[in-house]
Amino acid sequence: MKLVCKNLAMTFLNARSGDRIDALGPVDLAVEAGEFVAVVGPSGCGKSTLLGILAGLIKPTQGEALLDGKLITGPGRDRGVCFQDYALFPWMSVLENIAFGLKAQGMGKEERESHAKQLILRVGLVGFETRYPHELSGGMRQRCALARVLAVDPQVLLMDEPMAALDAQTRQLMQDDLLNVWAVGEQKKTVIYITHSIDEAVYLADRIIVMSARPGLIKADILNDFDRPRNEIRTMPAYAEQINRIWSLIKNDAIQAMTK
Numbered sequence: 001m002k003l004v005c006k007n008l009a010m011t012f013l014n015a016r017s018g019d020r021i022d023a024l025g026p027v028d029l030a031v032e033a034g035e036f037v038a039v040v041g042p043s044g045c046g047k048s049t050l051l052g053i054l055a056g057l058i059k060p061t062q063g064e065a066l067l068d069g070k071l072i073t074g075p076g077r078d079r080g081v082c083f084q085d086y087a088l089f090p091w092m093s094v095l096e097n098i099a100f101g102l103k104a105q106g107m108g109k110e111e112r113e114s115h116a117k118q119l120i121l122r123v124g125l126v127g128f129e130t131r132y133p134h135e136l137s138g139g140m141r142q143r144c145a146l147a148r149v150l151a152v153d154p155q156v157l158l159m160d161e162p163m164a165a166l167d168a169q170t171r172q173l174m175q176d177d178l179l180n181v182w183a184v185g186e187q188k189k190t191v192i193y194i195t196h197s198i199d200e201a202v203y204l205a206d207r208i209i210v211m212s213a214r215p216g217l218i219k220a221d222i223l224n225d226f227d228r229p230r231n232e233i234r235t236m237p238a239y240a241e242q243i244n245r246i247w248s249l250i251k252n253d254a255i256q257a258m259t260k
């Protein structure tokens with residue numbers, strides 16, 4: 001198993017009010033190398049918290065998260081992380097942001113730039129190389145963040161709604177790009193992909209984890225084994241059925257999360 005969560009839970013303590021917020025779990029999850037796992041669930045159910053723990057940025061208050069059998073104690077180059085809020089460096093240009101992780105890998109300046117330029121082409125940011133994040137639209141920032149993660153080519157991709165700010169057409173193109181990146185090479189990457197969009201989960205993933213309202217528990221673990229490539233599945237009745245099935249699992253929790 002590539003990633004394992006054992007009895008994993010997180011309770012945040014609000015330093016000002018002293019309130020405890022049970023954000024997640026307990027969750028048990030095992031993800032095989034090469035699996036593309038989507039995580040869906042109502043707003044505030046702990047999805048980003050789960051990803052933060054796997055990224056090594058949040059220390060769980062209960063249980064453990066393992067990568068290749070080893071306890072996750074901090075961030076690492078073996079995991080590429082794409083945050084909900086893009087997390088670009090505001091003082092770096094698009095090109096510098098994308099090339100950033102390559103320096104840490106020991107790549108020389110020219111090679112870094114040429115590699116970053118290929119990615120800029122792929123995510124459609126040609127002409128914006130020298131712009132800074134605040135000069136970009138939300139969708140462009142998201143594409144830049146995606147390119148930055150893909151640049152370092154990690155074995156594990158941890159993605160938190162990486163396409164939420166993209167327009168519908170760009171999103172479809174980027175989804176196919178992501179699937180190409182995922183499958184390229186001898187060993188597929190392991191992907192944990194958080195999304196609000198059930199149809200996106202069904203289009204992308206091998207497996208879909210449905211979480212309940214906060215504190216998020218795993219409510220369902222659904223095999224999503226449509227044949228690949230899936231370019232044609234959006235018109236298939238089975239695709240719509242799968243989406244409806246998952247929505248029916250989330251609906252009450254989503255309403256509860258909105259009114260709580």
Ligand SMILES: Nc1ncnc2c1ncn2[C@@H]1O[C@H](COP(=O)(O)OP(=O)(O)OP(=O)(O)O)[C@@H](O)[C@H]1O
Binds near residue numbers: 014043050
């Ligand atoms: N650092 C923190 N301190 C205190 N509470 C937090 C912290 N981070 C998250 N929470 C709380 O934990 C709960 C889960 O948050 P989280 O961001 O993981 O949810 P989510 O499923 O990603 O939501 P969304 O779908 O809206 O992004 C929320 O109630 C949130 O307010």
Ligand SMILES: [Mg+2]
Binds near residue numbers: 047048084160
């Ligand atoms: Mg979130």
